[in-house]
Amino acid sequence: MEVVKRYIHAVTQKLPEQQRADIEKELYGLIEDMVEERVQGGEITQNDVEEVLLELGNPSDLADKYRGSKRYLIGPELFPTYLFVLKIALAAIAIATTVAFVIETLLDPAQIQSELTSYISSIISGFFQGFAWVTIIFFLVDYKGINKSKLGMDSWKLSDLPPLPNQQARIKMSEPIVSITFTIILLVLLTFSIDLFGVSFTRDISIRTIIPIFDGEVFHRFLPFIWIVFAISILSDIMKIIAGRWSIKLITFDIVAIVLHFVLAVFMFADSSIWNPHFMQLIAETDLILNDSDALQTIQTVWSYATQGILSIIGVILGIQLITTIIKYFKIRDFS
Structure with missing residues (x-):
């Protein structure tokens, strides 16, 4: 879904370039697992995907977690x-x-x-x-x-x-x-x-x-x-x-x-x-x-x-x- 691509893009663009590819794969897997857990074998809907993304939260906050530290004069x-x-x-x-x-x-x-x-x-x-x-x-x-x-x-x-x-x-x-x-x-x-x-x-x-x-x-x-x-x-x-x-x-x-x-x-x-x-x-x-x-x-x-x-x-x-x-x-x- 495009909304998933946009979410992952919003996260990875806030990270150092050398980390982006690995974290992109990790996020795709994480979102897929969370959606499957939510539907429990049922049909996946747009609403289910959006609920998972909202649960993951603001892409900026998620990017901060991947960076590990937020104390920078100029961030990564x-x-x-x-x-x-x-x-x-x-x-x-x-x-x-x-x-x-x-x-x-x-x-x-x-x-x-x-x-x-x-x-x-x-x-x-x-x-x-x-x-x-x-x-x-x-x-x-x-x-x-x-x-x-x-x-x-x-x-x-x-x-x-x-x-x-x-x-x-x-x-x-x-x-x-x-x-x-x-x-x-x-x-x-x-x-x-x-x-x-x-x-x-x-x-x-x-x-x-x-x-x-x-x-x-x-x-x-x-x-x-x-x-x-x-x-x-x-x-x-x-x-x-x-x-x-x-x-x-x-x-x-x-x-x-x-x-x-x-x-x-x-x-x-x-x-x-x-x-x-x-x-x-x-x-x-x-x-x-x-x-x-x-x-x-x-x-x-x-x-x-x-x-x-x-x-x-x-x-x-x-x-x-x-x-x-x-x-x-x-x-x-x-x-x-």
């Missing part, structure tokens, strides 16, 4: 995923910090010693912060799940069993992995290396300069909001890895994250002072382009369109993401 159910996400986070921090170090060294090779010291310090600090944030997020996720079960706010029912996994609702692991990696790399660069976002040019063979497109002082005022929205985005991706399949709640959370990104973009780029006010002046002073040349006029036009149209570009990108996510909702709603 989430620990493999926690290590997986932690590796992604640390790798992304290392990549972003290394990219910033390489670029800054190329811009000023004479400062390589001080840049190297700063690089090592940033790597260590980034690793500690990454470890702390990932651990805190998983602790809260695990704690919330345990709390819901322990408080007994609602009595457990068979209707609470999650549906069996289906290919249409399955989440490809590459999607949240790439998203987390990109988000962390961008977050590190926006936080520590905002001046790297700009136009690079070489005055001579040994000196390379970047004209930043943002006003660093103004941009840093928005960093707390960037951290919050990006953290929500990372949390959404972590939940995708944990769940392994789309659900209505997960899609709703994803939509909220997308909308928050757009709200943040409006909030930031509605303030025109975020752009470097001296950008065109610095371009003209490079002596690479004549002040009255068509090239300078072209750059001026592009700069004007870019600063005024950035919200439209971001809106189109996020709009595509939103439409794609809504389509997922209609595809999997019958399975949630």
Whole structure:
């Protein structure tokens, strides 16, 4: 019966992967024996099976019994995923910090010693912060799940069993992995290396300069909001890895994250002072382009369109993401 498969799936998915196959066989045998004992040779009905499952109780509680102990900072159910996400986070921090170090060294090779010291310090600090944030997020996720079960706010029912996994609702692991990696790399660069976002040019063979497109002082005022929205985005991706399949709640959370990104973009780029006010002046002073040349006029036009149209570009990108996510909702709603 499907209800038995769903019950066993709900139990085994909360256990370490290496234990699942053996416990699945054990549970099938246990349920079969309990049903036969209940009917005493009579005909087995759906109601008999459901009574046995209710007797076994909440799958979370049964999984806790198989684990033997429940005192964990992060329980066995989430620990493999926690290590997986932690590796992604640390790798992304290392990549972003290394990219910033390489670029800054190329811009000023004479400062390589001080840049190297700063690089090592940033790597260590980034690793500690990454470890702390990932651990805190998983602790809260695990704690919330345990709390819901322990408080007994609602009595457990068979209707609470999650549906069996289906290919249409399955989440490809590459999607949240790439998203987390990109988000962390961008977050590190926006936080520590905002001046790297700009136009690079070489005055001579040994000196390379970047004209930043943002006003660093103004941009840093928005960093707390960037951290919050990006953290929500990372949390959404972590939940995708944990769940392994789309659900209505997960899609709703994803939509909220997308909308928050757009709200943040409006909030930031509605303030025109975020752009470097001296950008065109610095371009003209490079002596690479004549002040009255068509090239300078072209750059001026592009700069004007870019600063005024950035919200439209971001809106189109996020709009595509939103439409794609809504389509997922209609595809999997019958399975949630």
